[in-house]
Amino acid sequence: MSSAFKAMRLHLTCPLPKQVINIPQTLFSYLITNQRAINNSCKPVKTSNAKKPKLPTTKLSWEERLSDTVTPLWRMTYEDQLQWKYEHQKKILLKMMKELSQDPTRAFSDHLNFPLLPIVASPVRDGYRNKSTFSVNKGIDGNPKTLGFYIGTGKAGNIVCVHADHLLSIPSKHKMVARCYEDFIRLSPLRPCILFDDGGHWREITIRTNSTGHTMAIVYFHPQSLTPEETDIHKAALVEYFTQGPGAICQLDSLYFQETTMTRCSHEQSQYQLLYGQTHIYEEVLGFKFRISPDSFFQVNREAAEALYKTVAELSQPCVGGTLLDVCCGTGAIGISLSPQMERVIGIELIEQAVEDAKFNAALNRVCNCEFLAGKAEVVLPDLMGSLSSDGGLTAVVNPSRAGLHYRVVRALRNHSAIRRLVYISCKPDGEAMRNFRELCCSVGLVRRITGEAFKPVVAVPVDLFPHTPHCELVLVFER
Numbered sequence: 001m002s003s004a005f006k007a008m009r010l011h012l013t014c015p016l017p018k019q020v021i022n023i024p025q026t027l028f029s030y031l032i033t034n035q036r037a038i039n040n041s042c043k044p045v046k047t048s049n050a051k052k053p054k055l056p057t058t059k060l061s062w063e064e065r066l067s068d069t070v071t072p073l074w075r076m077t078y079e080d081q082l083q084w085k086y087e088h089q090k091k092i093l094l095k096m097m098k099e100l101s102q103d104p105t106r107a108f109s110d111h112l113n114f115p116l117l118p119i120v121a122s123p124v125r126d127g128y129r130n131k132s133t134f135s136v137n138k139g140i141d142g143n144p145k146t147l148g149f150y151i152g153t154g155k156a157g158n159i160v161c162v163h164a165d166h167l168l169s170i171p172s173k174h175k176m177v178a179r180c181y182e183d184f185i186r187l188s189p190l191r192p193c194i195l196f197d198d199g200g201h202w203r204e205i206t207i208r209t210n211s212t213g214h215t216m217a218i219v220y221f222h223p224q225s226l227t228p229e230e231t232d233i234h235k236a237a238l239v240e241y242f243t244q245g246p247g248a249i250c251q252l253d254s255l256y257f258q259e260t261t262m263t264r265c266s267h268e269q270s271q272y273q274l275l276y277g278q279t280h281i282y283e284e285v286l287g288f289k290f291r292i293s294p295d296s297f298f299q300v301n302r303e304a305a306e307a308l309y310k311t312v313a314e315l316s317q318p319c320v321g322g323t324l325l326d327v328c329c330g331t332g333a334i335g336i337s338l339s340p341q342m343e344r345v346i347g348i349e350l351i352e353q354a355v356e357d358a359k360f361n362a363a364l365n366r367v368c369n370c371e372f373l374a375g376k377a378e379v380v381l382p383d384l385m386g387s388l389s390s391d392g393g394l395t396a397v398v399n400p401s402r403a404g405l406h407y408r409v410v411r412a413l414r415n416h417s418a419i420r421r422l423v424y425i426s427c428k429p430d431g432e433a434m435r436n437f438r439e440l441c442c443s444v445g446l447v448r449r450i451t452g453e454a455f456k457p458v459v460a461v462p463v464d465l466f467p468h469t470p471h472c473e474l475v476l477v478f479e480r
């Protein structure tokens, strides 16, 4: 048995403090005072008839199978993980070079003709996530009110929800809140919402923590045909559970509730309702303080995010003094942390709560040279480019989600001749980002209305934000 495997076994046997597993249910009474709410929408959960999923034919336990799904590198030493990721990023860059070399008018070779610097390790390896989302579905014992992560797929109809107590990437506080929420929904007469049209209500929970231990929980709920008054009863029960019931052990600093009929919903589409506690969570990165709203993005590994932002700052050194465009800026972390070395920072972000946070964060840190614009980058940036002064130079840092940048964003950046250096940060460079790399580097005329000089990649640095998983952030610098 490998030492990593032994370590995991140990982890599996003592995942949480005992009192969290044995939640004293007698302390807590579910506050249902409105019988109509029960009659109308609360069919009891039939656990006895629930079909148990088939046991795996292999000798792997469910926990090992989940680890293999969520953190597939967990069996390797961290040094081996870094080596694996480095080689993987190299393969991706080689693929990029191969694609770029297809452009006959550009003299790209199909090998790496720029440096791939050593991978930057995460300062923390276990329990590093500051945000986790636990799903609700049928567990290994068939209980449909099980909180964890999925094995299997909806398409194959073989989803099993496995408790995440043993997962190396998740901190014990998140596991504790998830277990308590599971206990709560098991006490609730409302059914879980496994499929949106199945009439159930309780959905996933997201837990955010900061480095000082503050905890925010966001419960997602499908209202189905409940009236607001009926829903209020269940919100009150949730608050009671986490403030006076067994869930009080979690010491939540804020509890949010979002009623939603969609998989993912912004605050504008359906409000995040603060049920109790503080409105925001705060985090410190590179000496700057950041306010984070429930709807805002924040890098999941704070310590490694510091390493990422330091890397970006070093790679942006040649542009000191000019204007920085922080495209897809979230709560402003990159722009604000780079603001001391820039004359001006302009951030663009889709999520309104994140833009509000970014503006607040600039003021909180007494940073006066940052401004943040709300909207889709593909709408905001093309309009902005014409009015941008190129005095002192113009640099872009882009950090899109997995969907990559819209073609109009790339076109706007390429067609502004003052941008000589562009830093592209991607956690999935072999996905849609690859299309962006082609659009940034293709010769003029190859892509519709791209008239600006082409970029070329000059240096790449992988930064590991996600130990035990195959993912890492790739920082890729383009110049022209």
Ligand SMILES: C[S@@+](CC[C@H](N)C(=O)[O-])C[C@H]1O[C@@H](n2cnc3c(N)ncnc32)[C@H](O)[C@@H]1O
Residues within 6 Å of the ligand: 296, 297, 298, 299, 327, 328, 329, 330, 331, 332, 333, 334, 348, 349, 350, 351, 354, 375, 376, 377, 378, 399, 400, 401, 406
């Ligand atoms: C990977 S996060 C990066 C956030 C930030 N750079 C940071 O380090 O915290 C990607 C961000 O892009 C935003 N986003 C997604 N699509 C966008 C779009 N079309 N226009 C502007 N922002 C977008 C997301 O809301 C998210 O905040």
